[in-house]
Amino acid sequence: MIPELGQFALILALLLAIAQGVLPIVGAWRGNAALMAVARPAAIGQAIFVSAAMAILIYAFLSFDFSVVFVADNSNLALPWYYRVTAVWGAHEGSMLLWVFILNVWTVALAAFSRHLPQPFVARVLGVLGWLAVGFLAFILFTSNPFLRELPMPADGGDLNPVLQDPGMTFHPPVLYMGYVGFSVAFAFSIAALLGGELEQAWVRWARPWTNVAWAFLTGGIVAGSWWAYAELGWGGWWFWDPVENASFMPWLVGVALIHAQAVTEKRGSLPAWTVLLSLFAFSLSLLGTFLVRSGVLTSVHAFASDPRRGLYILGFLIVVIGGSLALYAVRAPKVAGGKPFAVLSRETAIMVANLLFATAAAMVLLGTLFPLIGDALNLGKISVGPPYFGFLFVLLMAPVVLLLPFGPYLRWGRGEGKSLTTVALRAGIAAVICAVAGWFFADGRLRAIAGIAGAAWVAVGTLSYVAKRWREMPRGRRFPAEMAGMLLAHFGVAVFLMGVMLSESLSIERDTRLAPGQTETIGGYTFRFDGVQESAGPNWQGDQGVVTVMRDGATVHVMHPQKRVYTRGQVQTESSIDAGVFRDLYVALGEPMDAAHVDGPWALRLYYKPFIRWIWLGGLFMTLGGFVAAGERRFRAKRAAAANQVVPA
Amino acid sequence: MNPTRKRRLIIVTSVVVAAAIAIGLTVFALQQNMNYLFTPSQVQGGQATQYKTFRLGGMVKAGSIQRASDSLKVSFIVVDAAGAMPVEYTGILPDLFRDNQSVIASGRMDGARFIATEVLAKHDETYMPKELKDAMAKAHENRKIDEAAAKDPSP
Numbered sequence: 005m006i007p008e009l010g011q012f013a014l015i016l017a018l019l020l021a022i023a024q025g026v027l028p029i030v031g032a033w034r035g036n037a038a039l040m041a042v043a044r045p046a047a048i049g050q051a052i053f054v055s056a057a058m059a060i061l062i063y064a065f066l067s068f069d070f071s072v073v074f075v076a077d078n079s080n081l082a083l084p085w086y087y088r089v090t091a092v093w094g095a096h097e098g099s100m101l102l103w104v105f106i107l108n109v110w111t112v113a114l115a116a117f118s119r120h121l122p123q124p125f126v127a128r129v130l131g132v133l134g135w136l137a138v139g140f141l142a143f144i145l146f147t148s149n150p151f152l153r154e155l156p157m158p159a160d161g162g163d164l165n166p167v168l169q170d171p172g173m174t175f176h177p178p179v180l181y182m183g184y185v186g187f188s189v190a191f192a193f194s195i196a197a198l199l200g201g202e203l204e205q206a207w208v209r210w211a212r213p214w215t216n217v218a219w220a221f222l223t224g225g226i227v228a229g230s231w232w233a234y235a236e237l238g239w240g241g242w243w244f245w246d247p248v249e250n251a252s253f254m255p256w257l258v259g260v261a262l263i264h265a266q267a268v269t270e271k272r273g274s275l276p277a278w279t280v281l282l283s284l285f286a287f288s289l290s291l292l293g294t295f296l297v298r299s300g301v302l303t304s305v306h307a308f309a310s311d312p313r314r315g316l317y318i319l320g321f322l323i324v325v326i327g328g329s330l331a332l333y334a335v336r337a338p339k340v341a342g343g344k345p346f347a348v349l350s351r352e353t354a355i356m357v358a359n360l361l362f363a364t365a366a367a368m369v370l371l372g373t374l375f376p377l378i379g380d381a382l383n384l385g386k387i388s389v390g391p392p393y394f395g396f397l398f399v400l401l402m403a404p405v406v407l408l409l410p411f412g413p414y415l416r417w418g419r420g421e422g423k424s425l426t427t428v429a430l431r432a433g434i435a436a437v438i439c440a441v442a443g444w445f446f447a448d449g450r451l452r453a454i455a456g457i458a459g460a461a462w463v464a465v466g467t468l469s470y471v472a473k474r475w476r477e478m479p480r481g482r483r484f485p486a487e488m489a490g491m492l493l494a495h496f497g498v499a500v501f502l503m504g505v506m507l508s509e510s511l512s513i514e515r516d517t518r519l520a521p522g523q524t525e526t527i528g529g530y531t532f533r534f535d536g537v538q539e540s541a542g543p544n545w546q547g548d549q550g551v552v553t554v555m556r557d558g559a560t561v562h563v564m565h566p567q568k569r570v571y572t573r574g575q576v577q578t579e580s581s582i583d584a585g586v587f588r589d590l591y592v593a594l595g596e597p598m599d600a601a602h603v604d605g606p607w608a609l610r611l612y613y614k615p616f617i618r619w620i621w622l623g624g625l626f627m628t629l630g631g632f633v634a635a636g637e638r639r640f641r642a643k644r645a646a647a648a649n650q651v652v653p654a
Numbered sequence: 655m656n657p658t659r660k661r662r663l664i665i666v667t668s669v670v671v672a673a674a675i676a677i678g679l680t681v682f683a684l685q686q687n688m689n690y691l692f693t694p695s696q697v698q699g700g701q702a703t704q705y706k707t708f709r710l711g712g713m714v715k716a717g718s719i720q721r722a723s724d725s726l727k728v729s730f731i732v733v734d735a736a737g738a739m740p741v742e743y744t745g746i747l748p749d750l751f752r753d754n755q756s757v758i759a760s761g762r763m764d765g766a767r768f769i770a771t772e773v774l775a776k777h778d779e780t781y782m783p784k785e786l787k788d789a790m791a792k793a794h795e796n797r798k799i800d801e802a803a804a805k806d807p808s809p
Contacts, residue, residue: 389688396683
């Protein structure tokens, strides 16, 4: 009975979403305050029912209700309770429900914090979010119902994909979805502005913290995903340019462009049409990401079981959302466009150039990701695009960004001033050269590592030199407003990230080797001694646990325990063992016994030495933090009172 | 030319030049990194001869996996309904690599053998990569996929 209640809750949520989508927009159009007032209660009601459905699904997992197909497919009696909770988003149906749930979280937050905005505008924004909810709720109810029953009830369930049974998977999908779905706010805001036919600078100011928070979540989600892939997939890579990764990376790139473009529009009134267009693209790419991950049209290392029929629905939905919003943009943009002109040597120009580079990078990733589909449609054969395509073009596009980054804060709005630019270029340049020379000895002349060190020094010193300038020139308390602090944190994160990527990529030592118990192998100054395997077991798996003693200069550094697990349903899963450090990771994974009948004999082992790899995620965390800090800017809140008093014609 | 026109001309020219460079580089990078997927029978039919490196997809023939006694070298045979191809690989095979499972290997031909530099197996018990299923179906338009392959409960 209880799962049926979940189904009813979803149906009621769909009906409320339709009300939320239709009535307020009609109200805003007709100037009917009563209809516009429906938006908030409908949104809250919808959120209550979706939350109820979510709770019921979690309950079904916790109470082993295997009569529900989704529960039976993705959990079993031996699965620990915490993985039964995360199993909710371990497969398609539940993760779509999570999508809608998070959309409701954003919508309710928006309904609560938008009281100072003109009513017709809020009505349109909530209305657009209502339509997005309709699209996804209908998708869940008609093609991927998590509450579907199967009777008689099986005695035990299947299993959650073992690669998902990891702490990283507990928070990666929700955080990533917070980012994906968070762009819906900027999207709804842009559609509302286009529908209303005007774009107030105050509204852009209001949208900025939302976009920053969404972007910060997305960054955090990607960092978590990268770290999970490194630890869990067992090959020690942190990024594969895989379609599923690209799916989250495209909205991120456009998001970077968007948060900067919004700053220009909010502060200077320039580039309004571009900001609106980027909002449309950021969310469209989030939807496309959902489509790519869930439809199974692309072969991916992550390709979890999926169903092409659902792809068709999402494809239709995508065409309606993207086509509709772009058509609206084409008709209405000339009305909101315009914008103030600016000088060539100004912050606006720098942001515009960086914006174009990020937009081009997103287009490049999109082309490479969809190329197999294009090739298929044109009958060119089964093509895949190799990672070097992305790596080559991405480095080429981002090199100018790194070069321009230190100048950003120094540039003034509207007009140019060359003197301070020469100073910062000189300082950062000298730092880069000194670090490059130092790096020459440290990295044995490996060019990529040296370029990384020099680039990181360039960005870090350029950013820190601006910090020093503010410290000297501004009175206490006014030195670092949240918006600027966030920007500087994120820019500093770029330096840390750059250092991590370039050093770990060029100095890593990866060795696949065959070791009998007692044998040793030395890489990067560390001696790994394989001490054989022991039996080991967990709640729903058993397997072999290797013992590898790592020594340096005769002293034991760490004893590592990589595992080869066999889950109850027979899936084999490699659990790597990592000795993490600020300057290097040691990574050991078990391959397989050379002779399956003699596990006490020689084994294949992966031994990796990965210098500076933590810096990649550390840089990402700096960016995440920067996004959140910037969203806390007082100005975004302080002027709300003023915005509330503005009389805006509907 | 007056200054406004001159500035516009500079902007337009630089946009065109930048776009041309971007398109040129993209096409170059795509050409360098396109990887085609073939099944053993397609390779033996001569379809892959023009590509130095490509991806080979099919099923691992039961009982064909053989390991060297002193290194990580392993050899196995990849089959589709109408062909079989010996593959050599040095390294650690993925967890789900085993008899009668679908596999995609990238590498190049050396005589009649395929030398793999990377071997991917499916990541999910019930999943066969769609492009591999399509390629295998295409390799024998009028025939059902081999019995061994059909046992794989693909969605």
